[in-house]
Amino acid sequence: MARRASSAPSHAHWPPASAAAGDLRANWRAQCVADGVDAAAELAGCLHPGAGLAPRPTLEEIAAWIWRDDAGLTARTKPVSRADVLAAVADACPDGAVDTADVEALTDAVLRCGPAVRLPDSGASHLVNAARYTGCR
Incomplete structure (x- = not known):
């Protein structure tokens, strides 16, 4: 079976054309709630990634x-x-x-x-x- 290259780039489907920035954030928060994840804590972890890590060696x-x-x-x-x-x-x-x-x-x-x-x-x-x-x- 021959494989054909798609004319559309692989990322062409994301983000969905109907999704506005607010919709994506709301969707993300809804997924976090459904999975029992604290969205605010996850965001804080991204903003301060060094928190909780071992201190830098001398x-x-x-x-x-x-x-x-x-x-x-x-x-x-x-x-x-x-x-x-x-x-x-x-x-x-x-x-x-x-x-x-x-x-x-x-x-x-x-x-x-x-x-x-x-x-x-x-x-x-x-x-x-x-x-x-x-x-x-």
Whole structure:
């Protein structure tokens, strides 16, 4: 049986043409009530997602976690890019981040306090996060 691509995009059915913004909110609240969900609490959880999460580890704890010998960034490969460190720092924050500037600043602080050693530029050094590091203990 041959498959034919539809001429309409997959999202063409949503939202329904008859649904106004107020109707969608009322529908959502009705679904919450029917399922026994507190809509106000769910909304508050979306507006303040860090509430109830573990506190952010200290810079030293993040650095120790990232540069640990057994499974850290340099466990399999010795040189890592700043982008690798940036991703690891973001992963180490259970409370998330305010924005990318928050993660960038935290990454810079972790690189300063941890056992990171800056390596000479190599390869695509024109890229934004191409700086290379290795962990040294």
